[in-house]
Amino acid sequence: MQKILWTLFLLLLTSNAHAALNVFACEPEWAALTQQLAGDKASIYTATGPLQDPHQVQARPSLIAKARSAQLLVCTGAELEIGWMPVVLRESTNSKIQPGSPGNFEAAKYVTMLEVPTRLDRADGDVHAAGNPHIQTDARNFLPVAEALSQRLIQLDPANAVFYQQRFTAFNQQWRAAIAKWEKQAAPLKGISIIVQHKGFPYLNNWLGLHEVAELEPKPGMEPSAAWLGKVLNGLQQYPARMVIRAAYQDGRPSEWIAERAHVPAVVVPFTVGGTPQANDLFAMFDDTIQRLLAGLK
């Protein structure tokens, strides 16, 4: 009996010790990118679902358990995960993934941040000192992030360096071709005026040349009130917009309210991999985003 228990205990201890690199991805887009770059060399756990607001995640017991055995953490950074990651990291006791360790990868460190606030005041709502963290809406941002992530994979798992290098080269090529395709497809969107529900799209706007005229949240992270929506609606008479955009995880009511009254379409974009049924991988996420935006023009 004792022998059986001991064997079970050992099994329990070694259940995670298979060869693949254990990756803890904070958001689905980084899980998808890691999947592209590491293939079956990584076993990837995604901490948040595609329809979750990534600012507000619970430091669930399961996250702590998964972080305990992670060898690489792939997150957005720039304070996006500040409400839950510090607890997960501390409770995991895993020195490999603490900030500053090679196992702690923050994508935002490799792209040019937009909307870096010049003043930090919570009266301005949920502002992030490092800039707007929603970097995944500009496809171009994935190039430097992928290169850095690939290097990190090589650093952590040098035995498969050649494999990671090949995967990156292939991804880099495909992604550049895809960017060229998306930019061509999205040409009619250039200069189009849009309303956004949450300030989640500066990178998308910057990339495709969309012009943001209003936000439905009075301050980032604050719920749109009826009075504020009325104000936005009035403002639209002066600065008309062609569509109102929101991320798939957001409540549709404020967008629908404005869309109905301003007679513009409400467009839902996936925002991350899995946000819409069509956005089932990184490529499809941008295919679908652009298709949906173009459909909004009609």
Added chain:
Amino acid sequence: MFKKICSGTAVAVLMLHSVGACAASPGSDNAFNPALSLILSGTYGSLQQDPAIPATGFAMNPNSGHEQSFNLGESELGIAADIDPLFRGIATISLASAGGVSVENAFVQTSSLGNGLNLKFGRIFSGLGYLNEQHSHTWDFVDQPLVYAVLWGDQLKEDGIQLKWLAPTDMFIEVGGELGKGSNFPGAVRAKNGNGEGVLFAHFGDDIGIEQSWRAGVSLHQTHAVDRLSSSIPAAGIVSNSFSGDSQTGGLDFVWKYSPNGNFYERYLKVQGEYFQRKESGSLTYDAAGLSTAGTATGSYSVTQSGWYVQSVYQFTPNWRTGLRYDRLDPGIASLGVSLTGKVISDYAFNPSRLTWMTDYNASEFSRIRLQLAHDNSRQGLPDNQVLVQYIVSMGAHGAHQY
């Protein structure tokens, strides 16, 4: 200047689609070194009964009570920082409204001992149960459940050491133990070397799909109280009793959270419950100061007290939540030595209970305004309808919340 050069490089880098050496500004937690936070809170209370009256059968337990009229609550100053690569320090200083400063928490925690080990030492909230470790500003109701109020004086805090081990499994399994001075209820201040109390706990938790998560736990607490004084047994006027003996408590806790699509920002439902049972046996000195006409008497005393609560909180829009809680206590039947008969009540034949409803408005995650109504039937023959209004705001660095 550095920033300017840096962003210039980054633009060039982006155009070349290549990685540069340009790093973003350092993480914010370290920008506040140490991270400082201040929690302000206050209440308005309207009660029908004197809050000094303890729950029936629990006169020898702590009574946290409520305050009437306008009150400034505890102002809580929090300071936290990494000390060095090995240690992290956290202190919570409580400023009482009547004046006076107390140290609520002050401990050192290992940052990354590895192998799932987590060591804390200093003044900590014990890891037993579910609510015990939660700071008052994160409570879902103005007050703690009755069982926490009477068995732990709202929260068991101890000067000691805690070691936790997180199992390397996909499921969350954590076991921990604590050794402490044991000077807080159910312990008592005493002059003695060595360990005054011990705690063992285990927590388990996991997700069920993407929408549900849960955590369950068992805890054990043991201490030996010496001359633990308690005042006021209403039936016999104000007298002080002194208890010396063993105290053993076992507890079960459970919490389950549900959110459509796992999107906690929009909506969630939280259901939790805890049960504690405490067995104490030793000797009781009735009227230790000899103030009553009945005179001092000492005899053997043993009792098993228990209590439980279940509560549920529903956040139905990003700004609004509502919650319901039911509390119940069992004072048990005390076995008394002959000399205590007639002086100490053995069987109260009454189970204190309370039903509480709350709703709160959260303009952001940094402010909360709450209305709480309770029908408190914890004192036999003295039902109390309580109205409490509370505000809690948090300034400065805002640490991530526990599950």
